[in-house]
Amino acid sequence: MWSIKGYSVLYRMKEAGIYPDTITYNSLIAGATRYCMISRCFDLFEEMLEMSILPDIWSYNTLMHCFFKLRKPDEAYRVFQDILLKNISVHPATFNILINGLCMNGYTENALMLFRSIKRHGFIPQLATYNILIHGLCKSGRGKTAREFLNELVESGHIPNAITYTTVMKCCFRCEQFEEGLKIFAEMRRKGYTYxxxxxxxxxxxxxxxxxxxxxxxxxxxxxxxxxxxxxxxxxxxxxxxxxxxxxxxxxxxxxxxxxxxxxxDKYTHTIFIDGLCRTGNFKEAQQHLDYMSMMGFDSNLVALNSFINGLCKAGHLDHALRMFESMDAKDSITYSTMVHSLCNARRFRAASKLLLSCIRGGMRILKSDKRGVIDGLRGSGYSQEAKKIQSKIRLAKILQN
Structure with missing residues (x-):
């Protein structure tokens, strides 16, 4: 475990007569942040203060980044306010962490406002800052604004790099602006970035x-x-x-x-092959890839299993798919949705309703189309009373979750 190994270094340093400093603790805080161990970060901060080691801007930057990673933007912003209150000299990386964290947590508009504000107050954004904002804008579906920022970046004297161009190009493709995306790619090639x-x-x-x-x-x-x-x-x-x-x-x-x-x-390679083999109906070879993944101890085969079950269902091997489903240790909403949808297509609405309830009780979200397929299927098959019972059970399960 990281915390044990990291702490053992501190003890060994003290035994050797070497006393930890701000850099030592910053490294430990960064390690804790990597694993989102916020309580450990606070413990390290307190320990620094007890030893009269003053946290510097990088200590606060790391803590702020940790809060953003944990989806706690309000707490992250309080860390930034603490930096200002303590009159600690702000590093450009501080603003990059703030802007990136706001974008990462869905506050792209706030990130834009912050960018404009600090720029008015003399902050000179570097290429990394523009790349962060462009990525955030693209992720939030604001491709037009991202391309405007690309132009602003060039006008400000910066030279876009491969990351800048690739981000905007991918955004264009996601928004189905294919010609615009291909123009960006052509510009990348012209400027020698497609290396x-x-x-x-x-x-x-x-x-x-x-x-x-x-x-x-x-x-x-x-x-x-x-x-x-x-x-x-x-x-x-x-x-x-x-x-x-x-x-x-x-x-x-x-x-x-x-x-x-x-x-x-890796597991993605085998998942890709499993999906491709299932598309061609070669389930025997697809199973071999699954067996290999289990033998090699990959951390999660869920996506691969979902692909295999989906392939079996589409090929009409529903009973085989059900046996695979029952044998799975872990399932997600996609697993359930695939089985519910396939059972409905086979007009096995009672079995589909049981799986649907199991999915909800397991705390997973269901698609409205799956719920509608089960309810309408039961009614259409003459099981109106059963359809009503299922609706009541679904409502009760959702209430119990909340």
Missing amino acids: DAFAYCTVASMLLKTGKMNEANEYLGYIITNGFDLDMVSFNTIVNLYCKEGQLDNAYKLLHEAEKKGLES
Whole structure:
């Protein structure tokens, strides 16, 4: 455990006659923050003060970041106010943490207002600050404002980097502004920022989703023939594209190339193959990937199992899917929704209603379409009284949750 290992360093330092300072405690606080251990952060702060070691701006920055990570923006802002009250010199990173934290917690408008305010008071934003805001704006669906910020960034004398362009390009694709996204990509290429495979993978993925198979393959071919140094994320992206297009042989060849380069397949790789194999009806091989994941002890196979169950249901192997469902140690709302929807399609409304109630009682959210499918199905099958009982039980389960 981090806390035990970190603390043991302090004891060893004292035994060696070395006394911890602000940097020592800042490192420990940063470690606690990484694991969102807010109580440990406070303990370390108190210990610093007891030892007459004054926290500096980085101590407060780290604590503020921890609060934002824990989705506690009000407490994070109080830390910032504490910095001002104690007349501690603010570092540009402090404002970046504030802006990023506000965006991360859904307060993009507040982040914009803060940005404008501190800029009026003499703060000179760096490229990192613009990138944070652009990312926040894109995440909140404000692509137009993000592109305006891209222009403002250039006008302020900064040079956008690959992160800036890729963020805006992905935002354009998400908002289905494909031509605009491709223009951003063309500008990236023109300025020499497409030096890795990530941007090409993003474009290829968009083209595949919009049904432009030939164009997607051209980009994939460019990635492979130009010898880009691919990481596992890039390999997984390309494998996913091949699998969705039904080119499983090419996907396996690519995986073989990745392994030759010393890269190891991860749970996402196997999940992608399971989904692709299920699409082609090859459940035997898909099961082999599941067995391999269990044998290798991957931390979670839930997404892979959900893909497998979804494939079985779509292929009409509902009883097989139910057996898999029952054998699962952990399930989420997607697992339940897949089974409820499939049981309704098979007109097995009573079984679907039991799963629906089990899902709600487990504290998971249900889709309105699943609830409507079960209720309407029971009524249409002549089980009106049962439909009423299910509605009452659903309402009671929701009340008990609250």
